[in-house]
Amino acid sequence: MSILRDFRSREIVADEARSGESILLELPPMSPSNPTRGRVSPFLPSRLRTPPRSKSVVDSRRHDSVACIPGETATMSERRPKNRPPAFGMEMEEFLRAARAAAEMAAEHLKGIERRPVFKPMTPEERVTLLTRPLPERPVAADTILEAIRSEVFSHAMGNGHPRFFGWVNSPPAPLGAIADFLAASFDPSCAGGDHAAVYLERCAVRWLMELVGFPVEGSMGLLVSGGSVASLTCLGVARQRIARENGWDIRKEGLAGKPQLVMYVSEEGHSCLLKSAELMGLGERGVRVVPVNEEFRMDPPALERLIREDRAAGRLPFCVAASAGTVSTGAIDPLDDLADLCGRERLWFHVDGAYGALGILDPQLSDRYRGMDRCDSLALDPHKWLSVPLECGCALVRDGNLLRDTFSRVPSYLRTEEGKGFGGLPWYSEYGFQQSRGFRALKLWAVLQQAGREGIREQVRRHCRLARSLAVRIRKEDELELLADPMLSIVNFRSVPARLRGQEEALDDLNKRLVEFLQSDGKVFISGTQLRGRFSLRACILHYATEESDLDFLVDRVTEATRSLTA
Numbered sequence: 001m002s003i004l005r006d007f008r009s010r011e012i013v014a015d016e017a018r019s020g021e022s023i024l025l026e027l028p029p030m031s032p033s034n035p036t037r038g039r040v041s042p043f044l045p046s047r048l049r050t051p052p053r054s055k056s057v058v059d060s061r062r063h064d065s066v067a068c069i070p071g072e073t074a075t076m077s078e079r080r081p082k083n084r085p086p087a088f089g090m091e092m093e094e095f096l097r098a099a100r101a102a103a104e105m106a107a108e109h110l111k112g113i114e115r116r117p118v119f120k121p122m123t124p125e126e127r128v129t130l131l132t133r134p135l136p137e138r139p140v141a142a143d144t145i146l147e148a149i150r151s152e153v154f155s156h157a158m159g160n161g162h163p164r165f166f167g168w169v170n171s172p173p174a175p176l177g178a179i180a181d182f183l184a185a186s187f188d189p190s191c192a193g194g195d196h197a198a199v200y201l202e203r204c205a206v207r208w209l210m211e212l213v214g215f216p217v218e219g220s221m222g223l224l225v226s227g228g229s230v231a232s233l234t235c236l237g238v239a240r241q242r243i244a245r246e247n248g249w250d251i252r253k254e255g256l257a258g259k260p261q262l263v264m265y266v267s268e269e270g271h272s273c274l275l276k277s278a279e280l281m282g283l284g285e286r287g288v289r290v291v292p293v294n295e296e297f298r299m300d301p302p303a304l305e306r307l308i309r310e311d312r313a314a315g316r317l318p319f320c321v322a323a324s325a326g327t328v329s330t331g332a333i334d335p336l337d338d339l340a341d342l343c344g345r346e347r348l349w350f351h352v353d354g355a356y357g358a359l360g361i362l363d364p365q366l367s368d369r370y371r372g373m374d375r376c377d378s379l380a381l382d383p384h385k386w387l388s389v390p391l392e393c394g395c396a397l398v399r400d401g402n403l404l405r406d407t408f409s410r411v412p413s414y415l416r417t418e419e420g421k422g423f424g425g426l427p428w429y430s431e432y433g434f435q436q437s438r439g440f441r442a443l444k445l446w447a448v449l450q451q452a453g454r455e456g457i458r459e460q461v462r463r464h465c466r467l468a469r470s471l472a473v474r475i476r477k478e479d480e481l482e483l484l485a486d487p488m489l490s491i492v493n494f495r496s497v498p499a500r501l502r503g504q505e506e507a508l509d510d511l512n513k514r515l516v517e518f519l520q521s522d523g524k525v526f527i528s529g530t531q532l533r534g535r536f537s538l539r540a541c542i543l544h545y546a547t548e549e550s551d552l553d554f555l556v557d558r559v560t561e562a563t564r565s566l567t568a
């Protein structure tokens with residue numbers, strides 16, 4: 001169905017004036033034939049901020065009669081030029097209509113997801129169309145662009161919106177998060193800092209995250225970043241800053257040349273972003289020691305202690321243990337309590353990568369596993385995973401907020417402000433992280449956290465972990481399936497073991513790899529694979545708010561059927 005259909009009611013309430021009066025905005029029909037109309041812009045023309053003179057149906061040609069934002073005075077608007085060109089050629093009437101069309105498209109997409117394949121591979125022609133579209137010389141109408149989004153983009157989703165998507169730790173978007181993302185873009189502040197609402201809202205949303213996972217609020221600092229990888233990189237940068245300072249050198253001035261080799265410890269199951277961070281920080285692979293895991297895929301503290309001893313004896317400088325609260329392959333939670341003790345004894349920075357699993361602490365059946373996480377120096381979170389905040393939304397938390405600032409603060413003179421004066425506000429976020437300009441990620445997080453509430457989030461985490469355990473039970477009952485790890489959180493690892501291939505490890509690896517490819521392109525259910533102790537494992541990640549037991553039954557049945565057809 002075309003998104004270009006006319007709207008049932010062309011008179012909509014456009015805005016609320018500060019006085020509380022609603023004004024009505026007459027919408028012209030969208031005109032695909034008129035390319036000067038309907039170009040999408042995130043900017044609001046200033047006349048939209050003019051206070052209404054009276055309650056009236058607005059004539060779209062009059063430039064002084066559309067709604068205002070609260071807080072403006074008549075004097076301000078009187079001085080404003082009346083004939084500014086519309087932003088990016090888009091009249092606000094067009095903006096409203098395009099936004100409504102986009103909202104309908106989003107609603108249709110979300111509502112119809114279950115009826116569509118989880119994933120539908122693109123045809124070669126479709127790929128070429130997207131890859132080679134030339135940049136238009138002339139402006140293109142908004143409705144044409146929206147139609148292309150509907151037909152060329154929304155037709156080929158990644159799949160994570162579907163309740164039978166078990167591929168990776170990618171959740172579906174919370175609808176209110178999508179709405180908040182749109183509003184954040186329309187508002188579009190830079191959250192580098194300053195005395196405006198978005199900055200305070202981010203502080204609040206980050207505090208809520210701290211409270212949810214039991215991270216100390218007093219004296220600490222956190223900021224939103226693109227995802228778990230950048231969150232860990234940010235935190236590990238602070239760890240590097242501390243060790244250098246403790247050893248009498250200023251790493252920001254002197255760098256690493258001629259200094260002892262810094263060493264960080266990561267388990268075999270640690271996420272690749274930890275290794276990438278070490279490389280970016282100039283440690284190189286030599287600066288990362290990979291610690292073995294036990295039979296539950298959790299870091300082995302005695303092995304870690306041995307490695308630290310070896311490194312110290314060889315003149316290297318151990319500085320950080322990067323543990324996981326939920327590994328990406330199996331959801332294993334490292335022995336955080338023991339590691340916190342060890343880091344305390346050895347004076348090592350204790351970082352926890354909780355990008356996927358930190359919220360598991362909310363499940364009363366699991367909270368014991370997280371003992372010690374409250375003693376970490378830094379924690380990486382990823383609200384775009386279990387919380388369903390639309391991508392991108394990661395969060396770096398650091399216990400010593402001043403040290404985080406010392407690691408990143410570099411304020412150019414043109415940005416110097418004073419707290420409480422002018423645009424100053426709170427200390428700027430740009431002093432606490434790598435980014436200068438920063439988007440308004442906080443709004444979607446703030447909205448989603450409130451909509452779910454602490455209880456809703458807890459229930460979601462509990463339900464997913466329960467579903468994972470139930471899938472494990474189901475798999476154990478199948479003769480031709482093998483459970484490869486007891487699920488700790490909401491990831492289940494298993495493989496297909498048809499009787500005639502039992503014991504033939506290479507053939508089993510080959511079959512299970514082919515199963516992943518087959519099931520992904522078949523579109524009925526989506527899983528991924530991983531390596532566990534050198535063997536190939538199927539991997540089902542449960543993070544969708546709508547996934548139910550029947551979807552798990554369906555998954556097991558599909559794996560069984562697909563195995564039959566691949567081995568027939």
Ligand SMILES: Cc1ncc(COP(=O)(O)O)c(C=O)c1O
Pocket residue numbers: 169226227228229230271273324326327328353354355356357382394
């Ligand atoms: C345990 C863990 N750490 C870090 C990351 C990286 O997070 P992001 O992809 O948001 O950068 C992931 C991603 O899946 C993860 O599962």
